[in-house]
Amino acid sequence: MIRFEHVSVTYAGAAAPVLRDVDLRLDEGELCLVVGHTGTGKSTLLGAVNGLVPHFTGGTLTGRVTVAGRDTAHHPPRELADLVGVVGQDPVAGFVTDTVEEELAYGMEQLALDPKVMRTRVEQALDLLGLAELRHRGLHQLSGGQQQRVAIAAALTAHPRVLVLDEPTSALDPTGAEDVLAAITRLVHDLGITVVLAEHRLERVIPYADRVLQVTGDGAVTCGDPAVVLAASTVAPPVVELARHAGWTPVPLSVRDARRRAAALRERLPAAPPPHRTSRATEATELTARGVTVRHGPVVAVRGVDLDLHRGEVTALMGRNGSGKSSLLWALQGAGRRDGGSVAVRDGSGRTDPRSVSAARARALVGLVPQSAADLLYLDTVGGELDQADRDGAAPGTAATLLDAIAPGIDRAAHPRDLSAGQQLALVLAVQLAVTPGVVLLDEPTRGLDYRAKQALAATVDTLAARGHALVVATHDVEFAALVADRVVVLAEGEIVADGPAAAVLTASPSFAPQVAKILAPAPYLTVGQVRAALAEEAV
Amino acid sequence: MSSLAAARLPRPLHPIAWWLWALALATAASRTGNPLLLALIFAVLGLAVTVRRGDAPWARAFGYYLLLALSVIVIRVLFRAVFAAGTAPDDHILFTLPHLPTPDWYAGIRLGGPVSLEAVLSAALDGMRLACLLCCIGAANTLANPKRALRVLPGALYELGVAVTVALTVAPQLVESVQRVARARRLRAGRTRGLRALRAIALPVLHDALDRSLRLAAAMDSRGYGRTGSATRTSRLLTGALMLTGMTGLCVGAYGLLDPTVPGGVGVGGFAAGAVLCTGGLILGGRRVSRSRYRPDPWQWPEWTVAVGGLAAAVVLAAATGYDPAALGTGPLRWPTLPVLPAAAILLAAVAALAAPPPPPRHRPAVPAGALP
Numbered sequence: 042m043i044r045f046e047h048v049s050v051t052y053a054g055a056a057a058p059v060l061r062d063v064d065l066r067l068d069e070g071e072l073c074l075v076v077g078h079t080g081t082g083k084s085t086l087l088g089a090v091n092g093l094v095p096h097f098t099g100g101t102l103t104g105r106v107t108v109a110g111r112d113t114a115h116h117p118p119r120e121l122a123d124l125v126g127v128v129g130q131d132p133v134a135g136f137v138t139d140t141v142e143e144e145l146a147y148g149m150e151q152l153a154l155d156p157k158v159m160r161t162r163v164e165q166a167l168d169l170l171g172l173a174e175l176r177h178r179g180l181h182q183l184s185g186g187q188q189q190r191v192a193i194a195a196a197l198t199a200h201p202r203v204l205v206l207d208e209p210t211s212a213l214d215p216t217g218a219e220d221v222l223a224a225i226t227r228l229v230h231d232l233g234i235t236v237v238l239a240e241h242r243l244e245r246v247i248p249y250a251d252r253v254l255q256v257t258g259d260g261a262v263t264c265g266d267p268a269v270v271l272a273a274s275t276v277a278p279p280v281v282e283l284a285r286h287a288g289w290t291p292v293p294l295s296v297r298d299a300r301r302r303a304a305a306l307r308e309r310l311p312a313a314p315p316p317h318r319t320s321r322a323t324e325a326t327e328l329t330a331r332g333v334t335v336r337h338g339p340v341v342a343v344r345g346v347d348l349d350l351h352r353g354e355v356t357a358l359m360g361r362n363g364s365g366k367s368s369l370l371w372a373l374q375g376a377g378r379r380d381g382g383s384v385a386v387r388d389g390s391g392r393t394d395p396r397s398v399s400a401a402r403a404r405a406l407v408g409l410v411p412q413s414a415a416d417l418l419y420l421d422t423v424g425g426e427l428d429q430a431d432r433d434g435a436a437p438g439t440a441a442t443l444l445d446a447i448a449p450g451i452d453r454a455a456h457p458r459d460l461s462a463g464q465q466l467a468l469v470l471a472v473q474l475a476v477t478p479g480v481v482l483l484d485e486p487t488r489g490l491d492y493r494a495k496q497a498l499a500a501t502v503d504t505l506a507a508r509g510h511a512l513v514v515a516t517h518d519v520e521f522a523a524l525v526a527d528r529v530v531v532l533a534e535g536e537i538v539a540d541g542p543a544a545a546v547l548t549a550s551p552s553f554a555p556q557v558a559k560i561l562a563p564a565p566y567l568t569v570g571q572v573r574a575a576l577a578e579e580a581v
Numbered sequence: 582m583s584s585l586a587a588a589r590l591p592r593p594l595h596p597i598a599w600w601l602w603a604l605a606l607a608t609a610a611s612r613t614g615n616p617l618l619l620a621l622i623f624a625v626l627g628l629a630v631t632v633r634r635g636d637a638p639w640a641r642a643f644g645y646y647l648l649l650a651l652s653v654i655v656i657r658v659l660f661r662a663v664f665a666a667g668t669a670p671d672d673h674i675l676f677t678l679p680h681l682p683t684p685d686w687y688a689g690i691r692l693g694g695p696v697s698l699e700a701v702l703s704a705a706l707d708g709m710r711l712a713c714l715l716c717c718i719g720a721a722n723t724l725a726n727p728k729r730a731l732r733v734l735p736g737a738l739y740e741l742g743v744a745v746t747v748a749l750t751v752a753p754q755l756v757e758s759v760q761r762v763a764r765a766r767r768l769r770a771g772r773t774r775g776l777r778a779l780r781a782i783a784l785p786v787l788h789d790a791l792d793r794s795l796r797l798a799a800a801m802d803s804r805g806y807g808r809t810g811s812a813t814r815t816s817r818l819l820t821g822a823l824m825l826t827g828m829t830g831l832c833v834g835a836y837g838l839l840d841p842t843v844p845g846g847v848g849v850g851g852f853a854a855g856a857v858l859c860t861g862g863l864i865l866g867g868r869r870v871s872r873s874r875y876r877p878d879p880w881q882w883p884e885w886t887v888a889v890g891g892l893a894a895a896v897v898l899a900a901a902t903g904y905d906p907a908a909l910g911t912g913p914l915r916w917p918t919l920p921v922l923p924a925a926a927i928l929l930a931a932v933a934a935l936a937a938p939p940p941p942p943r944h945r946p947a948v949p950a951g952a953l954p
Contacts, residue, residue, distance in 0.1 A: 122805030135800030146875030151805035153873045376767040401770035409768050416765035419781040
């Protein structure tokens with residue numbers, strides 16, 4: 042179906058090619074997962090399938106890419122629209138019309154299909170992705186998961202034989218992501234479409250993959266059976282890491298497979314696991330919020346929330362999309378709306394409401410890194426941003442020292458927008474930490490981060506907790522929460538529905554349970570690290 | 582079910598039908614100075630909007646148009662009162678505003694002075710006519726989905742339609758982007774006013790907008806936008822020339838038709854010539870486009886009824902002004918009479934509007950389980 046013959050891609054001005062001599066053959070009806078660290082050329086590989094690389098992005102492509110016999114050198118993306126459907130990371134950016142039904146028809150209108158054919162195909166696509174109830178709705182009134190399903194349906198109506206998806210679930214909560222992935226696997230099984238999928242959170246997709254393409258970073262792409270590739274990969278979901286420690290071969294890829302193998306391991310492990318992380322939590326309250334309420338018009342985003350944050354404690358704030366996590370964080374910082382309740386932050390020996398003081402004082406009390414962290418960056422160089430951060434109330438060099446501690450080796454002359462998502466986050470964190478706020482709030486920091494960047498972020502969060510900051514991390518990422526959190530707070534419709542130690546909350550419900558917990562239940566293990574520690578203890 | 586009845590099942594009426602109806606009423610309004618007829622047109626617009634609008638966001642716009650219309654009348658009257666025109670000897674003086682002396686070099690305009698009832702009434706009538714035109718446009722926008730109207734554009738103008746649609750969705754995104762960045766600015770305690778703040782806000786917003794437009798372009802390209810072959814240079818030039826002259830013709834024609842002082846031949850002739858040229862241009866431009874349309878709005882007898890009903894009112898009023906100059910209303914003070922024929926024509930337009938099928942409910946109620954098939 043898709044053939045890459047000796048394909049190399051070099052972008053203008055780049056010293057080395059992004060892809061080097063890639064030879065691939067993907068067959069009809071395969072679900073092919075593309076893995077690799079950020080910036081290794083995953084998107085380039087995906088873009089090359091329908092000719093966006095190099096027709097749209099520029100750069101030089103040598104070799105030959107053919108899809109169903111059509112050479113992308115002679116066919117720009119629009120000429121391949123009937124063969125290849127593309128779904129990006131942010132569905133909203135690709136919407137051309139404004140209602141679900143019209144969006145589904147748009148691609149077919151471009152292909153000049155007969156109106157009767159369009160009618161039936163739209164109905165089929167609506168059913169296939171479970172969108173029939175939403176057909177007349179505006180695209181902007183839908184939830185993230187629904188929008189992503191509309192984008193997939195819109196790509197499908199043209200009856201492509203290949204579907205390319207670039208991180209389709211990165212912005213979705215676990216349930217929304219499940220919906221989208223279930224839809225994708227259904228397509229592979231029911232329609233025999235070839236799917237090429239890039240995804241950071243492998244644990245969600247790997248059980249369904251027929252093949253894994255690993256982009257290694259030096260331009261090479263290796264292709265193979267998921268179990269074989271992942272057993273040796275540096276990018277691996279917890280289930281694979283657990284298998285490595287337990288010595289299972291071949292590596293199980295799904296929770297179900299692993300659970301069937303884990304009976305012996307469950308016997309061996311002590312019933313009371315070692316702590317999943319070294320807690321730095323103290324009893325000293327850093328922030329007290331009482332009855333915090335936030336309204337956006339008629340919608341109550343946060344409904345009378347009481348929350349105490351302690352020094353050295355890392356709290357994960359979880360909940361589905363739109364449950365009020367961001368609104369709560371912004372209200373605690375004082376920069377966002379707060380329609381009721383009180384917030385008091387320790388300020389020297391007294392207590393201060395961050396809303397009652399100037400923005401400069403407030404950020405020295407509570408530092409917030411928003412969801413789109415890059416919004417805070419506006420200068421031309423990393424160095425410039427760091428200097429500006431020092432001028433805003435810190436000793437010269439503070440921000441630079443912080444940045445080097447969080448992410449060493451970032452070029453000071455680089456443009457902040459050219460940094461990877463992880464580096465941008467590190468820079469914003471350094472800027473916000475320069476004034477040493479006692480409370481640090483991170484809103485969805487793991488968005489767009491690969492495993493390595495997430496590990497680095499987890500280490501940073503740990504260091505900050507050890508230094509006595511009180512931290513809140515709002516996240517959809519269960520595995521990350523299991524890694525960093527002492528305590529988990531779950532929000533639903535603006536109210537706290539669960540608040541307790543991470544081990545208790547994360548093992549209580551399947552949708553918020555990390556893979557290791559699912560495999561080893563009923564033993565309350567959360568991370569591979571815990572299992573490793575328990576096994577090491579046993580060996581001694 | 583007969584096809585006659587099927588055409589009146591709940592569905593949106595073809596947007597062009599509503600636009601023709603509303604523009605025809607606007608033409609009718611511009612041809613009369615009789616306040617009773619104008620009030621009748623207002624009533625008809627109100628009736629049609631109340632009975633036949635959907636519950637989409639744009640369908641709530643009519644209220645704003647009414648407010649705008651009211652403010653037009655008020656402003657018109659206020660201006661006439663303040664910048665007092667001269668008064669005739671037998672005018673009824675209502676009150677006298679203090680006269681403000683203006684410098685010599687500004688002698689053309691008088692501020693203040695006596696305000697006559699005649700002046701106020703004539704200003705109100707002028708304002709009312711303008712307000713009526715505004716409300717006609719408002720009614721068209723309320724009754725017809727503006728985006729569906731764009732979809733009706735001929736093939737040659739398809740790109741224009743897409744550009745407008747995209748712009749309509751991008752504008753709110755840009756506003757959202759500005760709000761988000763301005764809010765984030767407070768997190769760094771940056772200034773939110775002044776030149777430096779402008780840079781700090783504009784830069785991320787522009788980055789955002791640029792990123793978004795690139796992604797949209799990539800998505801549209803991947804979905805086959807602009808797939809069909811492009812036009813040759815000569816055909817493009819010819820299309821452009823035809824369209825431009827055609828448009829000019831249409832403008833001249835419209836002016837001629839709306840202004841009673843211009844001889845009728847200029848209006849009708851210009852309009853016809855412009856229409857022919859534009860049609861030619863559109864056909865020529867549309868030849869290179871091969872694209873189909875999903876669920877095109879049908880044009881059935883309710884569409885004909887609405888359009889013809891509106892046009893009939895316009896024709897009758899345009900003809901009627903000829904033999905009822907007194908109705909133009911600038912004569913001596915007297916209560917206006919309601920001319921029978923034009924009033925009937927306007928009422929006919931109202932009946933025609935009611936022939937349109939009711940709009941579909943946006944959130945369809947589930948059919949009760951026990952309902953008979």
